[in-house]
Amino acid sequence: MIPPDPPGTIADGPSRHLDLIAEMMAAFARSQDVETTLRLALIRAVERLEAEAGSLFLLEPDGALRCRAAVGPVDVTGLRLAPGTGIVWRTIETNSPQRVADTGRDPDFAPRVDDATGFVTRSILCAPLAAGPERLGAIELFNKQGGAPFSDADLGLLQALAASAALAMINARLLAGLAEQEAMQRDLDLAAEIQRAMLPPPQGVDSPVHGLNRAARRVSGDFYEIVPLSDGRIAFAIGDVAGKGMKAALLMARTASLFRCLVKREDGPGRVLAAIEAELHETRLAGTFVTMIAGLLDPARGRVVLANAGHEPPVLVHQGRFVEITEGVPPLGIDPRLFDDGVPETVVDLDGGALYLFTDGLTEARGLVGGVMLGADGVLGLLAAFAAMDAAERLETVLHALGGAVSLEDDVTLMVVEDRLRPPVPAVQRLFPARPEALATIRAAVAETLAGLGASAEVAADCVLAVDEACQNIIRHAYKGGEGDIVLHVAREESDIVIRLMDFAPPVDPAKLVSRPLDEVRPGGLGTHLMRSVMDTVGFRPPPPGIGNLLEMVKRNGVP
Known part of the structure; x- marks a missing residue:
């Protein structure tokens, strides 16, 4: 047993119990079983503060208090206290520590537990287990050995232990919730995998x-x-x-x-x-x-x-x-x-x-x-x-x-x-990534499609050139070099070749797409002029929902 320090010294307060506070904080931090550690904290508090007995109460979902740990001559573990009077309830309701030097002088003291167990409570020290406004329970100590009342230093130590215990309980709840969430996530992943397999x-x-x-x-x-x-x-x-x-x-x-x-x-x-x-x-x-x-x-x-x-x-x-x-x-x-x-x-x-x-x-x-x-x-x-x-x-x-x-x-x-019995549609439509390295594949797809439609080599070359310029504009200006896709549509409508390019970029304002004078065009910037010079019509059409822009180019009488 640690001898008391002389009154008035630096050690006469919670500071002389720093070893216990540090020990219990470390125990809470590494504990896999918070309730067992809470009981250990209660035992250590009873020993250090030389109390005859102690109890740890936690709030139940129905609002009652249940004793989850008890130390002393009477084991009251499992005891339920309905909301009402008593020092422990006053501690929780006010969310403040209580030091009662003489229970006979405190009007809130309820002797019914003493009456049932035969234990005589003379003095009480009680600290709330709380994290901010959330109240979890309380730690209560009874009767200082030797008959002396509990001191303010004793109350300070119990407060420190209670604060550490409350933090450990909150962390334990968070970890339990995280573990439950991870388990649920695994179940959902498995369910999704089973669904996909079905x-x-x-x-x-x-x-x-x-x-x-x-x-x-x-x-x-x-x-x-x-x-x-x-x-x-x-x-x-x-x-x-x-x-x-x-x-x-x-x-x-x-x-x-x-x-x-x-x-x-x-x-x-x-x-x-x-x-x-x-x-x-x-x-x-x-x-x-x-x-x-x-x-x-x-x-x-x-x-x-x-x-x-x-x-x-x-x-x-x-x-x-x-x-x-x-x-x-x-x-x-x-x-x-x-x-x-x-x-x-x-x-x-x-x-x-x-x-x-x-x-x-x-x-x-x-x-x-x-x-x-x-x-x-x-x-x-x-x-x-x-x-x-x-x-x-x-x-x-x-x-x-x-x-x-x-x-x-x-x-x-x-x-x-x-209906697979229908004749093939005289059109080809494919999705391509809007990247410079895809341009060669796009050009090849246009040339192959036009050859299948019966277009001449000269007509096909003009269409390939127009599509290449239009795709470069989409990559550079619509997507600004970022990720995106282009839908290429090549179709024969009677004797005309109709080419549509769709993208998913923000819509452009066609009124602002005015060709600059040729003497102001820089190398590589001939796009609009070039498309209009080799195609009969070039213009934007209202796109369907979800499409950013729809450019249509027509080569009249492009196929026999």
């Missing part, structure tokens, strides 16, 4: 059905399916589960699995949706439903049979016209009685066109340029802008116009079902 693999370039899914968060409530059947037909589906997060992801996985199973045994997409509804009704999670379209494509006839349960209407694009297919029933999972009459089917003859299916995440998405919500018209504009691309690249480029997956507020899923 989606159909990329389809070959000759496949008439392609799909794409991007999750706004780690996991998605959207899905699509492509299932080749033994008779040569191709079953497909797209769906959107209400809500987000793990609950939606679980229902998405169940619905997709049901489709893959049922489509091989049920005759027609309407019966497939009715069977899925019956299965979901038995195990449905409360408050969730699924919008879904199921379809069957007969590639040999270019014919699709559709059934729609509350989903966004699919759109048939045929010869530049857009036709919405609106027939359907309510979403799956709301009320099985709505399906008593089955799910109606719609027959669609593609006739050389393409059928698009998408979730509402696409119509509600905002374009990369301008940030305006697409809506149905914007979606149709994007689909038309990239119509000449191969199907898989077309879907990717639509998503690219929305900023990839970075700016999505909801999951996006997009599908296309094409």
Whole structure:
């Protein structure tokens, strides 16, 4: 036992207990078990301050105090104190330390614990466990050995220990929360990986059905399916589960699995949706439903049979016209009685066109340029802008116009079902990086396309030169040398050659793009003059949503 220092000396205060404070702070810092360390701190405080007993109380979620550690002749661990009177509650409510020299003179002293245990409390020292306004509990010591009251120095030491203990508890909570968050993140990553594995693999370039899914968060409530059947037909589906997060992801996985199973045994997409509804009704999670379209494509006839349960209407694009297919029933999972009459089917003859299916995440998405919500018209504009691309690249480029997956507020899923019997479209459309090293590849693509369209070598050379100058302007001025992409479109329209270049840079003001006098043009700055000298028309057109600029150049009578 440490002998007391003479009153009035420097050591007569918390400074003489610096070794204990340092010891306990170090113990808290390296502790993996804060509660065990708190008990150790209580034991050391009782020993150093020569108390007969001590207790450590922590606040419970219901607002009561529970004794989590006790030292002395009576073990009151587990004792609960409801909010009310008592020195420990006064300490917590006032968030200030208390020193009671004589409990008999303190009106807040509550003797009921003494009455129950037989312990006699004469004096009390109590310090709050708090971090700023957050109150965690209190440390309470009872009866200085030898009958003397606790001193101010004793109170100072208990305050220091309590402050260190409170900080350790806050850190422990933060670490526990971080560990829980990391565990949840690992679970979400695993769920996302499983979801990606459940989606159909990329389809070959000759496949008439392609799909794409991007999750706004780690996991998605959207899905699509492509299932080749033994008779040569191709079953497909797209769906959107209400809500987000793990609950939606679980229902998405169940619905997709049901489709893959049922489509091989049920005759027609309407019966497939009715069977899925019956299965979901038995195990449905409360408050969730699924919008879904199921379809069957007969590639040999270019014919699709559709059934729609509350989903966004699919759109048939045929010869530049857009036709919405609106027939359907309510979403799956709301009320099985709505399906008593089955799910109606719609027959669609593609006739050389393409059928698009998408979730509402696409119509509600905002374009990369301008940030305006697409809506149905914007979606149709994007689909038309990239119509000449191969199907898989077309879907990717639509998503690219929305900023990839970075700016999505909801999951996006997009599908296309094409009639592969149609004659090839006399147009080529490709996405290129906006970098100087890509210019040679762009020039080669233009030359090869024009040769295929029957253009003369002289006409092709003029078009290649105009495209090269336009792309250099996009790289230097639109993207200012930064990262970006260019969409090249080369098409034959009757006897004219039409070239369009689209970018995703901030829109330019065409009125400011005035050609300078030739005597003011520096070497390498002939772009606008040169393009207009070799092409019949050069000008900007209103771009579709998500596109920054759309430059169109026409060579009249460029092909026989």
